[in-house]
Amino acid sequence: MASPATHRDHAGCLSEKAHAHPSRDLLFYLVLLGAVLPVWSLPPLSWAFVLYSLYSGAIWAYAWRGQLCFGIALVEVFFSVYHYNIARFVSRPSPIGPGDVVELQAAFKRVLQAGLANLPEQGFDEEVLDVDRPGSPAENIEKLDANDPRAIDFRNSLRTWFGKVPWSSIHRHEVNCWLYWSIFNAHLPTLDAIPASHRKILNEALEMIEMRAGKTIPSGSNPSAAPLLLTLDPVKIAWRPLVWYLIIGFGNLAMKHHLLSWWGMEVKVKDGIEYLVRVPRGWDPNTGAAPVVFLHGLGLGLLQYHPVVVHLLHHLDDAPVLVPLQPHISQHFFHPHFLTPKNRRETALVLREVLIELGWAKDEDDQEVEGLVGMKGKGVTMVSHSNGSYTHAWMLKAYPELITRSCFVDPVTFCSWEGDVCYNFLYQRCTTALHLIMRYYVGTELGVANLLQRHFDWSSNSLWYDEIPHARNPSRAKFFLGGKDVILSADRVKRYLTSHGVRKGLWYDPDGQHGSALLGGSPGFNELMRWLKEPAQ
Incomplete structure (x- = not known):
């Protein structure tokens, strides 16, 4: 390679x-002191304040503001105990067991x-x-x-x-x-x-x-x-306060409400998978624009990816858009499926049924689905970012006929067998500000740690070039990589793709970071929108 x-x-x-x-620069320490420690320190500070107030008896002298602060701190103390117990539950042996030995x-x-x-x-x-x-x-x-x-x-x-x-x-x-x-x-x-x-x-x-x-x-x-044994090693979880999860939860609710109220999306649920969908009025599955499915990555869910979804809805106003919501990688602490991510087969099967029910794709026997007589869907354009490329890979492995075009942005599914993603994201010593933010705010969060360190299946998550239909056709397959990505080894993924003939379909930004191609107005994002709007050939 x-x-x-x-x-x-x-x-x-x-x-x-x-x-x-690499040595740590000044920006690393500024982020550590200004962005990480203030959030990390809230639980221990809450403990200190509650214990001091009770031990000294000062609580009885507090005015209403002091009592309010004490109440908030007490709630944080109880939440930290709850968080600790859930972290212990997550740290138990991996529940997925051994896979199929032959596979x-x-x-x-x-x-x-x-x-x-x-x-x-x-x-x-x-x-x-x-x-x-x-x-x-x-x-x-x-x-x-x-x-x-x-x-x-x-x-x-x-x-x-x-x-x-x-x-x-x-x-x-x-x-x-x-x-x-x-x-x-x-x-x-x-x-x-x-x-x-x-x-x-x-x-x-x-x-x-x-x-x-x-x-x-x-x-x-x-x-x-000693080797890195991802699903067996102790789970690395960094605590965070209740207020953090409340902010993320309310933020995601606000973003969802905005998409429903202003952009005509609907919320639907299929066998435990919640998704947002917008179908333009008068859209015809036979002659209309190809539907787009966007699979987001690790982080804050809609709070993080809301601008991307809005851009998709705005620029692709004649195409249906579907966004599966993934609470287990969105820090949606209060969601019932926060710690129970679906596996490869369950996820692929449910998404297949969703596409067929929407009339965007045919079933494998080309049969009409009850209640959907006349639907002749031709497949979808699937766009994935980072961890979303794993679900993208699952769909290509199981039902490639449902996907007519594929777009991978910062794909961690390629060359994942080489260990760079695992090492960089979870094991390597943080040396840059961006890496520190990703490690604390994403990599060591409870739900993300549970997914990556107890539910990771490397063979299911590894996608090979020949498993991508029309991979060398630039109008059917597109790949976005950033040369300064701190998570995946962009150079090795680039060599893997180019050695198999991917040239025009590869957008490589030597100075790009992880997620740069999804920043509105960036050259990578403009190229992504251009590619999505052009017809497949």
């Missing part, structure tokens, strides 16, 4: 190079095949898996030389899962721990307790890794190179 020339320059040392963290083995083999073919960055493999989906190589996994650029690149990438330590410090025990987690979503048992079938799978996977890496992994253990 990386250019051979680059590897020749660093042959033998790239995977051994120590990872250096996981196939996905793992696919990971090892990625990058085996010498695909030029501005070309693509002529070998195709499907007439309509040319794409990723189906190369045989064979023993590579240690100095082979493909082996060096693989070692350098895989060590991300071990905290980016030098490759030579990674030992067999830690690799087995990582493999056992990635395949069985469990801690590695003692050798005599591993079932024979699991041991066979583990040994085969380890052998393929050594072949792909071009080096034998040293036996024994090195605790300093």
